């Protein structure tokens with residue numbers, strides 16, 4: 601279930617790659633055998649969330665490669681249409697969140713990202729484009745685009761709930777605790793994005809997409825087969841110097857950037873806001889895109905977010921795990937000062953973040 605293969609990182613050949621975990625047991629009818637498999641899946645997710653914050657999720661039980669290939673092909677058709685047609689769907693027509701952003705329009709860490717993209721959000725009642733996030737989605741006229749992407753949204757929403765359940769089991773939540781948590785994510789304020797990356801010019805001083813953490817709950821990323829583009833920062837002490845020659849976007853943190861190339865039948869899954877739910881036990885992890893190939897890369901991240909009215913606060917189950925570990929390792933527990941995570945209503949956090957980023961001309965990946 602967990603793979604450790606060789607990956608080229610920063611010029612080192614480090615024995616590090618993201619685990620591959622199949623969600624299939626959570627999609628099968630329950631039986632004693634399936635229960636055992638589910639427990640294994642949950643344990644693997646728990647370990648992956650702690651050690652990497654990122655993993656490959658094998659979703660071949662619910663999606664044929666043809667479906668995801670179609671998504672990237674439809675996005676490619678949209679991005680290859682004339683600039684004026686794409687501009688007709690500009691973010692500025694709506695709430696500045698839903699719609700098309702031109703190449704280099706988005707800025708991360710003060711530098712223009714070398715990508716264009718189109719964002720869709722959960723539709724809202726009584727849309728009003730003058731209110732943050734309250735506009736309407738702008739769909740490309742590329743035939744089949746809307747139908748195929750809407751079908752993907754439904755699938756990813758279902759997957760989000762299934763993965764959340766698997767995580768709840770991994771964290772040791774009781775059935776009642778899971779029921780409560782489920783009611784915070786059962787009307788997810790999801791975001792879906794299609795991103796187009798032309799090759800990064802050598803004289804560009806930024807990245808295809810600068811280093812950032814996703815702020816939501818879970819991200820499911822499908823990308824076309826381009827190799828070497830998505831990079832994930834793994835915190836590892838004693839990792840040695842970064843020989844990538846790229847700006848040290850990780851600050852002083854010690855670790856390595858590894859590539860997370862696409863695997864057929866899998867989406868790349870990572871943790872966002874979940875860090876608060878798990879009281880820091882699960883880390884949201886820095887990642888970036890450096891696409892220097894010759895092709896036009898397309899990716900389709902789906903962000904499974906909490907409900908707008910969800911109160912996101914450290915879960916008792918996570919605190920229990922942390923307490924148990926502290927008791928087992930009293931000295932380490934003392935040395936590491938517990939971080940305080942403030943409870944937040946997701947919608948308030950999101951409005952503040954989005955409003956602030958737009959007002960300051962910061963990009964969608966900006967930190968507060």
Ligand SMILES: O=C(O)CCC(=O)C(=O)O
Pocket residue numbers: 793795809814821823830887888889899900901
């Ligand atoms: O294109 C990719 O591989 C990653 C995109 C991403 O990290 C994001 O949109 O948050």
Ligand SMILES: [Fe+2]
Pocket residue numbers: 812813814887
């Ligand atoms: Fe991201």
